[in-house]
Amino acid sequence: MDRIRIKGGHELCGSVSISGSKNAVLPILASTILIDGPVLLRNVPRLKDVDCMCRILNLIGIRTNRRPNGDLEVEAFDNTGYKAPYDLVRTMRASFVMLGPLWSRRGLGEVSYPGGCVFGHRPVDLHLKGLQAIGARIDRQDGCVTLSGPVTGGTVFLGGPFGSTVLGTANVLMAATLGKGVTYIEAAAQEPEIADLCKFLTACGAKITGIGSHMLVIEGVESLHGCEWEVIPDRIEAATFLTGAVMTNSDVTITDVEPHHLLAVIDRLRAAGATLEMGDDSVRNVPTSTGHITAVDVTTLPYPGFPTDIQAQFMALMAMARGVSIITEKVYPERFMHAAELMRLGAHIRREGPSAIVEGTEQLAGAPVMASDLRASASLVLMGLVADGHTDVGRVYHIDRGYELIEKKFRGIGADIERIREG
Ligand code: EPU
Numbered sequence: 001m002d003r004i005r006i007k008g009g010h011e012l013c014g015s016v017s018i019s020g021s022k023n024a025v026l027p028i029l030a031s032t033i034l035i036d037g038p039v040l041l042r043n044v045p046r047l048k049d050v051d052c053m054c055r056i057l058n059l060i061g062i063r064t065n066r067r068p069n070g071d072l073e074v075e076a077f078d079n080t081g082y083k084a085p086y087d088l089v090r091t092m093r094a095s096f097v098m099l100g101p102l103w104s105r106r107g108l109g110e111v112s113y114p115g116g117c118v119f120g121h122r123p124v125d126l127h128l129k130g131l132q133a134i135g136a137r138i139d140r141q142d143g144c145v146t147l148s149g150p151v152t153g154g155t156v157f158l159g160g161p162f163g164s165t166v167l168g169t170a171n172v173l174m175a176a177t178l179g180k181g182v183t184y185i186e187a188a189a190q191e192p193e194i195a196d197l198c199k200f201l202t203a204c205g206a207k208i209t210g211i212g213s214h215m216l217v218i219e220g221v222e223s224l225h226g227c228e229w230e231v232i233p234d235r236i237e238a239a240t241f242l243t244g245a246v247m248t249n250s251d252v253t254i255t256d257v258e259p260h261h262l263l264a265v266i267d268r269l270r271a272a273g274a275t276l277e278m279g280d281d282s283v284r285n286v287p288t289s290t291g292h293i294t295a296v297d298v299t300t301l302p303y304p305g306f307p308t309d310i311q312a313q314f315m316a317l318m319a320m321a322r323g324v325s326i327i328t329e330k331v332y333p334e335r336f337m338h339a340a341e342l343m344r345l346g347a348h349i350r351r352e353g354p355s356a357i358v359e360g361t362e363q364l365a366g367a368p369v370m371a372s373d374l375r376a377s378a379s380l381v382l383m384g385l386v387a388d389g390h391t392d393v394g395r396v397y398h399i400d401r402g403y404e405l406i407e408k409k410f411r412g413i414g415a416d417i418e419r420i421r422e423g
Helices: 022-034 048-059 093-106 125-133 166-177 192-203 235-247 259-271 308-318 337-344 374-386 397-402 406-412
Strands: 003-007 013-017 039-042 062-066 072-076 109-112 137-141 144-148 154-157 182-186 207-209 215-219 228-230 251-255 275-278 282-286 298-300 324-329 348-352 355-359 368-370 390-394 416-420
Touching (some): 022 039, 022 048, 022 093, 166 182, 235 308, 259 275, 259 308, 308 355, 308 374, 337 348, 337 368, 374 390, 374 397
Parallel strands (some): 039 228, 154 182, 368 390
Antiparallel strands (some): 003 390, 039 072, 207 215, 275 282
C-alpha cells in the first residue's frame, strides 16, 4: 500500500492548476445511460472513482474511451442490461446514482444498497422517496433495490434532517428527464455540481428550469442526444490547495477555478487572517507579514454554505491558529474520524456532539498517520506541510479516489512531498 511522506516547514510558491470536479463528473457519467449518441467530456479528472464509474458503465453496455489529451468519449451501444454489478457498486457509494437513469432509460433499474460509511449513517431514503413520487415501483431483495413501472413525473420534496441530498437530487432529476409528465423537485440541492449536471442534460435536449435554485422543474422528453461538455473545476480540490497556501503563508495562486463556487471558504479563510485576491478564474493567497492565523468558528452546511468536504482541511488550519475555534458539522454530524489522526500530529481537539473544539498550537510534529477517507487524508497532508519533521500518510488509496496527482501538484509549488510505493 502506498504512503505519502511529507517533510514539513517548506514555504510554497507558484501556481496550481485545478482539475475537473469529481462530484460533477460522476453523476454526469451516470446520466450517459439516458443518452443516445456520442458524448465528449472535457476536463475529466484522472481519478480512481472516475475509472470505477467507467468500468461499471462498460459492464452495462456503455463504451468509454480516454483520448490522449484526456477528453473522455462515452457512448451507449447496448441498452438491455439494467443491473449495476454489485462488486463495483459496493466500492463507490456514488454509483447508487445510476438507479434513476437505468430505470428511466431501460424500464428497470437494479442497484445494490450502498454499504456502511466511515462518516456515519448515510441513508438513501430520500432518493427512494423521490423516485417513488415520480412513478417508481420499488422492490427490495437480497440487498438490492429494483425500480420498475413508467416514469410519470410528479412533485417531490427532497429536504431531510440535514438539508437536501446532492446525489438524491441527481437521481430523481435524471430519471425525470425521460418521464412522461412534469416533475417538480422542491428542496433540490443547489450545489454547483447539480447545476452542472442540469446544464449538461439541457445541452443533450432535456427541459429543465430553475437550474441552481431549490426548485427544479423537469419536463420529460422522448429522448436525449449526445453533446460536448466541459466539466466545472473541482471546488473542493481548489479549497484544499488554498487552505494549504494559507497554512504555509505562501504566495500560491490556484488557477482554472470558478472563484464564485469558493465564496464560503474564502470568507472563512479571510476571517482567519488570510489575504486572498480573486481573479476571473484564479485565487491568490498573498503571504501576510506575520503569518498568524486567527481561530474562527465554522459550520458546515449545504451549498452555498461552508462545504463538509473542506471541514477536515479547515480543522488542520485551525489546529495551528491562535485561539480556540468551534467546528460544527451540520451535514454529517459523525464526520470527525480525522480528528484523532490530527491529534497524533500534536493538534488539540475535543469532540462535543456534532462539534469539534480546536485549540490552536505551534507545536505540531510529524508522525505516521492513517487516512480514513478522502478528505481526511487531504487534511493529514496539509498538516504534514507545517508539522516539524516527517509525516507519513498511510492508506493513500483514499486520496487517489478524489485528488489528481496531489503530491505532484504540491511538489510543483515547492513542497517536500513524495509517494512511497509499497507492495
Ligand atoms: N441523507 C439522508 N437521506 C438520503 C440521502 C442523504 O438523510 O436519502 C442525508 C445524509 O446522511 C447527509 C445529508 O443528507 O446527512 C447530505 O447527504 P447527500 O445525499 O447530499 O450526500 P451525497 O449526495 O451522498 C455528495 C458528495 C459528498 C459530499 C455530500 C455533501 C458526491 C459523489 N458525493 O454525497 O462528497 O460530502 O454530497 O455535500 O457527489 C467527497 O467528495 O469526499 C464526498 C463525500
